[in-house]
Amino acid sequence: MREPILFPLDLPELSVELGGGTIRRTVHPSGLRILTEHMPAARSATVGFWVGVGSRDEQSERSDAPGSLGSTHFLEHLLFKGTPSQDAYEIATSFDRIGAEHNALTAKEYTCYYAKVRDADFEHAVGSLADMVTNSLLDAEEFEMERGVILEELAMAADDLGDVASERFFEEVLKDHPLGRPIGGNPDTIRAANRDDVDRHYRDRYDPSTLVVTAAGAVDHDRLVEMVLAALNASHEERWHTDRAGVPERRERGNLEPVDTREAGEGFVTVERPSEQINLLLGAPGFVAGDPRRFAFGMMNSVLGGGMSSRLFQEIREKRGLAYTTYSFGASYSDAGLFGIFAGSAPEKTAQVIELSKQELAKIAADGITDEEFERSLGQIAGSSALALEDTETRMGRLARAELGAGELYDLDTSLERFEAVTADEIKAVATYFANTPLTVVAVGDTGKMTR
Template sequence: MNAAVDLPLDSTELSFEAAGDALVRRSLLPSGVRVLTERVPGSRSATIGFWVAVGSRDEHPAGAGHPATYGSTHFLEHLLFKGTKQRSALDIAVSFDAVGGEHNALTAKEYTCYYAKVQDKDLPMAVEVLADMFTSSLLDPVEFENERGVILEELSMAGDDPADVANERFFEAVLGDHPLGRPIGGSPDTIRAATREAVWEHYRATYRPQDLVVTAAGAVDHDVLVDGLERALRAAGWQLDLSASPEARRSTADAPLAGTRALTIVERPLEQVNLLLGVPGLVATDERRPVQSVLNAIFGSGMSSRLFQEIRERRGLAYSVYSFAPGYSDAGLFGMYAGCAPAKAGTVAALMRAELERVAEHGVTPIELERAVGQLGGASALALEDSDTRMSRLGRAELTLGEFQDLDEALRRISLVTVDDVQTLAADLVARPFSLSAVGAIDEAAFHGTVDPSTVPTAVETTATTTTGAA
């Protein structure tokens, strides 16, 4: 494959070869269900996922006769494993355990996925069980209350992890009032307030044929998978012969950000400060994403990166330090993380910002660029040895990007990045308002000069807590 392949929502059948002699096929069923497969030569296992483009950002407050749905996405991730008319929770677990398979789910900000990895001969079973879970969950009232307790414990566990708390505060600070700024798992308050009726309404409104995307990679026969999926969905009562268009993809225009925050401090009596510093970044479909990948590799990915070398190797100020650059449909972030002693936190934050400003002012070297391209190429190739990664790539391509890139195309785009491209993007990023979140025994004065509260419409927030639970 020499170029990315578009995935139009009105195309009923697509088939093309990808790097490594893989065969990618896509079918759009009349009901709006989309099925994408990647057959990988030599595979003896397959990973399959049932996706909906519904995440934490899609929850809403009460209004117009509808209850608040905050926390519903996380509840559904748990409850779909708790039984259907045909299977109990134990039946679902035994189905996969008995064949040595894996099954799980993940909730994200823009999607939810229920997935399984099995031997090729067990793929029909995985299709049948996942389809039953997806379409026919009972959301049993007793199980609902049980899972409320489980989710609250999960949030408490995350709340006891200062890195998790700092990360949640960072997203809130950078993205402000945007729904992407909300925590994926909900908060203790929203989980306690959630009702079974609200979660049921959310389930029925968003888990429909036109919302469903099924992706599978590895040892998979596309036609056999589609046939088995159709049988399983019909058995669940879905009418697949009705004409329906797939749910439209989200807008990819940059969303305006309001309610952002320059500095958030959560005071806790800890030995380390977990801090994140960064700016709004690029949306997932921005044509500069390959440039950002290269910038991130040079700046803060790996032991040869600038952040690692400057902050850990040369100065010994932190054990863990890195950068990251998540992208969503209409917003993104470019962030830096470090964990360090409280007395060093101000210095570390200032050095992280200064290093990004140095790239913006002086650029990077051709040797750094070459090394980054090699790092990204090798890491991408190794990741694709796993059918989980290939299955997830199909889901992201269908739900968010609207195009499929194989390894060759991804590497081609990265190879076109120049040192000037990297410097230009760095200059764009440093011109954006910086936000910082920190959790530990630290106060506002430590970060004087690193962030400027006057550049954003909200004041510094200082939250003191020494108790467990999500902050």
């Protein structure tokens, strides 16, 4: 069985031929890491500037500074608002002028600023992103303007029943763990935020040792390394200069104990919202990233709720018409995870949907899956993975998540070998694990009409 590509933090250079392309990685003496995947036929490229700091890392901010919560998301917005060489409008027009897809994302364990461009405009994208990441002004007036924008973003999410259900589900399942907090903060923390807290977050957490630059598509690795080093050394902020020795930020997050799935307990949480439908989530803490059971979980999850032929879809929607949408899912992080089942149904049907969801999970735990389901699950995983990897943005993100995560990259063939090797007993064991774990239920909508 093929082994994954390993990314040791103390290995300065790495080059691997993979599927007709080449993956290269440079670890600079400053701690900066740059990874590329050259795709020979591509006429575009996606580049991302990643920092291994997410919403969960705000736990280490001062306890007497409530505005520090939400700083990561606040900072993501502010880096688009101007540097000494370009204001917010110039940043926007510079990307629009070349037809780029550009944006940023804040996650629970990392933040990314990225652009997808045609090959001829790649250097422009790298230069502009590097300027934003290293030279942001964090202007006080822009800070106040963006406070209003973020509050509107949170208000929009509060009007979306699915978003509300998801946020409450994480909070209820993961309890006091920092991963259970909302990524964007909440209205109270955003109103309490001040520029000094966010500026401190920027200066304390953003430097070459925390930066990972990844690119995929029509990209030349050596040229990208030159461009990134030149941009960082030209930064107005001395902390970005790469002439000082450093070490890459360690991947381990050993400051927190893993979530104990047996401590969560069964709960039923309702959130009242005017709606014709209840958005329902039920689940429990799941597996951490890198757990050896993750491949068996992927197979089990595909059969349970991974598509239109899945057991949940067939039993809840096709045979009984109780919901339009239903599926199961998993989320994995460095020291915690989450497993869940979603359905949207009329209030009077929720009790039946919950019971059917539990029954289908219990059936897999008791009887396993059929040979036909195994083959169908394997085909679904193989096909969806292959289609996703046609896109340079997906490949760029895959490099970053491998580097910021466990430091190992599973290419498509290596990953599929692991799925093919999963046994029927391993799938049953995963289903049994969750079937025997108390499930938390979160229901959002006109809950007064619900059946229990």
